Amino acid sequence: MSEMDGASRNFSFNHLAFVILVVGVVLTAFNVYDFIGGLKDESVNNTLKELNGDCDYEKPKVWIHAKNMETGYLKHVKSVFGRLGFSFGDNTSDWDVLWSHEYPFKELKSMLKGMMPHQKVNHFPGCGFITNKVSLSTSGSTHIPKTFKLPENKNELMEFAQLNPEILFVQKSNSHRGIKVEKLDTMNLDSSQNFVQQYISKPYLIDGYKFDIGVYTILTSIDPLRVYVYSGDVLFRFCPEKYYPFDSEIVNKYVVGDDYLPIWNVPSLKNYYNNLGLSMKDSFDAYLNSIGKAPEKVWNQVYEAIANIYLLKEPYLIESTSHYKNSLNFFEMVRIDFIIDEDLNVFIMEANMSPNLSSAHFPPNQLLYEQVIYNLMSLVGIGTRIQKFGLHHSPDDVEEMQVSFKNLAVEASRCSKKICSSCLAPQCLICKPCLTSNTIEILKNAYLEHENRLSTRRVFPPPMNTTTRRADIDLEKLSPENQLMYHWFQGKCKMDVTWCS
Template sequence: MRARWFSLPFIVSFLILMCFILLVINFFELSWMQMEHNKFHHAQQTYPAAASIPRPLNDMMKKPIYSVFARHSEAGHLRHVYDVFDVYGYTKKPLESDPDWNVLWAHEYPFKTLADKIVFSNLKPYQKVNHFPGIGFISNKVDLATSDIKYIPPAFQMPSQKSKFLSYAKKYPNKFFVQKQNNHRGIKIKSSTELDFNSTGSFIQEYIDNPLLIDGYKFDIGVYTIITSIDPLRVYMYNGDILFRFCPEKYHPFDPNNVDKYVIGDDYLPTWNVPSLKKYYVDQGASMKVSVESHLKTLNKDATKIWNQLEDAIRVICLEKEPLIKNLMKNYKSKTNFFEMARFDFVVDDNLNVFIMEVNMSPNLSSAHYPQNRLLYEQVLFNLFALVGLTHFERKKDSNKMIVSMKNIVAYPKHCSEIDCNTCQSEDCKLCLPCIDSEIERQLTNAYREHIDRHDCKRIFPPTFERRLLVNSSNDLSRYNQKNQLMYKWFKGKCIEDVEWC
């Protein structure tokens, strides 16, 4: 039989030859890569500009760093915070290991505890801290409740306002009261004989005894609020959804000894278990806010009245407390290193009147208890990061004008062209090009970037406008300080130019 040309010896010889050829090719490829590496390394030393040749991201630039200040930081309550930092490519490092961090995420108030580790009054321009010095003027429950501000039920600090409370209780003998402290634990309706008038650091507050009910359950409303600037003040709310929490037991028949009927605890009744809301939230995939709004429409109640009051209450409180925070921040070199994300908690009565209960400085963002809340928390954080500039990774100083230039921030160009602004003394000239100094330019640049990066956040202050009412309208801004007036006028001018800014 004639031998076949593809005999075993031939195949073995062929495979050996191919392996040899591949080894030779690999050798020359490695030699070429080494030669190119040496040339590039030499170019970096001889010609520094050569370093701008594109390289892999991790080699080309240092990844942004965040540090955390929290008790039991790995316990899980900051899991979603870590996840969002990871989405944006941050590296987590302890404060002690690298002082050149980009973001300090503090679950507790950091300015006293970390004073020996961080000089907060002299931070670098790119460093951000997730609290404002003095935010306790808003989040401290005693200070807030006894501020005599619209939307806050009457409250009396103990023991200093004992006589004032007794006069009020005598005037309204049928009202209920609760006694609270900053730790928010143990809230219960009490009679005047059960109240502790000598409890320092506590306050007695009128109880809203006619709450709006859904399917018989009392609820509260949590609005995630972001403060991006103090003096001038800029405040936003996360508008993608609002947190609704329901008491686990129906309100009626009312029993003051059963706190599950009127106090929202950790084991609250979630929206998806409220029968009238489930068909919107679960079956139709609507938000909590839209689910409640849809239900109220079936009762001929207009939820817009609630939403408008929520926004106004946040605005009123931030404006009232801003001077106190501003005064404390005089000790800090820059006010642009700080931002705040808090949750304002409200109750609503059966006439759709809104009352603020408290402001949480570091609100719960853990979905461990209710996994269904994960998306809400992640979206709140995603929007927060964008709004306050935690996603800005420009590496060159000269890139700033690419993002925001003077033509982006000028307002009222027609008006400014018709008036004399040579001296810049007139208030009408403050936003005209010759009168925009470096401080005003910086604030307007920050406001511009917030606006284009706000995603699903809504501006609370300066307030939004109805464009059709603006052109010939004038507003009394005397209640605002000078910087807030200027910021208000700037947003108004941008709104007149473009409805998207309203």
């Protein structure tokens, strides 16, 4: 055998050995990687269990409580919950969120009195003081047409009508939606189920059509009060027939019904909405700007009217909620409907407790409804950035990561003064030594709402002027809790302009 043959065999043997070695190393590495991956999965699972109180992994649960669900009118509500990772349960499950289409505090009252701190309900006890037509219309707000409750205000109504013979009236009832302009002598003025309201006879028209504006309004807290609106869009609904020549017998000229004229079919607005891709609100604003009118006049009144209504009704909400463990269990979204007159004065027509969120009749409204629901859930902490399984409280370090006291501290120059060392001065109550644990929890919620508000806008406490850092508000008329909340937002505004509105 030559030296060359021996060398060749040795090379072949060494090459084979090297290949076997490499394969072995690769297989070993794969097994080690697989083992480590298993450990990592186990570690993740253990961490999740630790975060959730050593319980098994579960998605947060929503219980949707409504009648005739098979018709699909809550389809978009279910879709958004599903996209946020919720599973669907019922009253027998450990639900995290109760979304009730009906007022839940009659049928479910006893169960809701035993709620755990993490559970959330989409209505406030006593919300009927806002959504009840009689209660809302007789609240005394300057943004509501003059209203007479029957039969106790019958004589006052007749006297007012005699002094103002040009004014028209409509009779309304809590039990039905239909209204019609009528003469007083044809109305039943002795029924306790009805009330009579001044009719705004000179509405602002676009292309000859009367319309209303639905603003989605979110209540997150009472005592102190915090109210937001969804600012990403509003719902415009137009009467299907032109207003003039006016005929009270043709209600489609002045009453918005289910078969309303949508904005995408209104000549002066459809280019903005259809071709330029603007929202309903932005289309309306662009139109007003194009004819030399200021849309800000409308929206400032809208936000003022909403804040005013909730301030007027807050004492009733506080009393109703006092029968439950904690007001932090509740949130609420309603749609408040407005009309404007030819001088751009704004009037509240009604507030809808469970507004229509179905796009079955008008499919283009799907995006509006789903964005409203998504923004609502983000604002109240249901759709959270922190991955959680269930809405149980997170460990302290996770909560601290989201909001710690340094995020709450304001008014350094004031709080460092000697006068605030005793906490006797009212202006010192937002300083750290003077805050109670309950107030700190309230401020943490307010902070997280601001961080998670997306396209919602705070209307109370009202936005602060970015120059003076003050809002046009009479502080002396606010409760101590609302004054403290206002001063805290004012302190945050001084530190960061994004907190001013």
